[in-house]
Amino acid sequence: MGKNDHMGGINAFVMTAQHGSFTAAAERLGLTKSAVGKSVARLEERLGLTLFQRSTRSLSLTPDGERYLESCLNALEILEQAEAELTSHISRPSGRLRIDLPAAYGRKRILPLLLDMTQQFPELSLTVTFSERFVDLIEEGIDLVVRIGELADSSGLIARRLTSQKLVICAAPNYLKRVGAPQKPEDLQQHQCIVGFRRGQPISWLLKQPTGEVTRYTPPPTHELSDGDAMLSAVLAGCGLSQLPLWLVGEELRQGNLCEVLEGHSGGEMPIHALWPKNRQMLPKIRHVVDMLIEASQHGVLD
Structure with missing residues (x-):
């Protein structure tokens, strides 16, 4: 059996172990399910070890399989590194970037x-x-x-830190005309607020205190939206106040479609x-x- 078969068997084993089934491994390797199964069986035969506990429902690694997987992953990582280091000065980005x-x-x-x-x-x-x-x-x-x-x-x-997101609290002019602008953070309790919503929780706002310290504040969540663009639409439609990043609202503020409120307080950064x-x-x-x-x-x- 040639060395190439060994690598094929190792790849089939690693993919199967990582994805929990021959079918999923076959899809990723572009092979048939039976080819992957045979490849792993040949590897087990060569090693004289059982790497997978097979039951009708699922595949799980035996203790030997777990040890072997760890060694294989380390070895593949070393090969990948070696290849990348050799080619990094000449090579152009290629392949699939996820x-x-x-x-x-x-x-x-x-x-x-x-x-x-x-x-x-x-x-x-x-x-x-x-x-x-x-x-x-x-x-x-x-x-x-x-x-x-x-x-x-x-x-x-x-x-690697790329930049920081600067936040502002803003509203549409027609909302402010109707309700008035908050003068201090406590006034937010009397306002309609559009808040972000993630993992089933409203996202708190970051407020700057006169001391410069930034504190978290949970506004009354009149409307909860899980997407930044949707929050922007709601603020533009006059549905309330929201704390949004400058990269999202900068243009709207410049054009006067939105106005910043609580200017001294809304300068949280992430x-x-x-x-x-x-x-x-x-x-x-x-x-x-x-x-x-x-x-x-x-x-x-x-x-």
């Missing part, structure tokens, strides 16, 4: 840059998803995410980061995108 972005910000600020990049590097294909949820990059095979807000524990990941797995640091597709995002942030394109 990237997950926050919805409104991703569409407005990041997607145009990615689309430009595909014009520059035709060998690059994109898979772009838009979500605000926590994504396990390694588990879900995602190369890069952009996230707004403080970072939770991100071990195994590299994070960091925006790019995150990617440590073990994929040198891949040209990731390196080029991160470099491009950092350069864009230095030129103020991401604000």
Whole structure:
């Protein structure tokens, strides 16, 4: 049996272990289910070990299988690194880049840059998803995410701060004419408020105190919307006040379609980061995108 069969068997084993079935592994490898099953069976035969506990319903790794998976993943990572380091100075981004972005910000600020990049590097294909949820990059095979807000524990990941999101509290002129503008934060209780909504919870606002300290404030959630563009539509329609990022409302404020209120108080900021797995640091597709995002942030394109 040639060495190539060994690598095929290892790939089939790793994919099956990661996705929990021969069918899912076959889909990802572009093989038939039976080819993947046979490949894994040959590997087990060669090792003289059972790697999977097979039952009618599911496949699970045996203790030997778990140990072998860990070794295989380490070895594949070393090979990938070696390849990436060798080619990083000459290679152009190519292959499929899987990237997950926050919805409104991703569409407005990041997607145009990615689309430009595909014009520059035709060998690059994109898979772009838009979500605000926590994504396990390694588990879900995602190369890069952009996230707004403080970072939770991100071990195994590299994070680069791109910029910060500046927030303003604003309303449409017709709403303010009808109800009046709040003069101090306590007045917000008497207002209709449009708040973001995530994981079943309204998102609190960030208010700047006279001391400069920023505190969280939960406004009365008259309308709860889970998408930035939808929140903007609601404010423009005169449905109430909202705290929104400047990148979303800057143009509307300049044109007078919205007015800022509580100016001294609404200057909360949130960091925006790019995150990617440590073990994929040198891949040209990731390196080029991160470099491009950092350069864009230095030129103020991401604000």
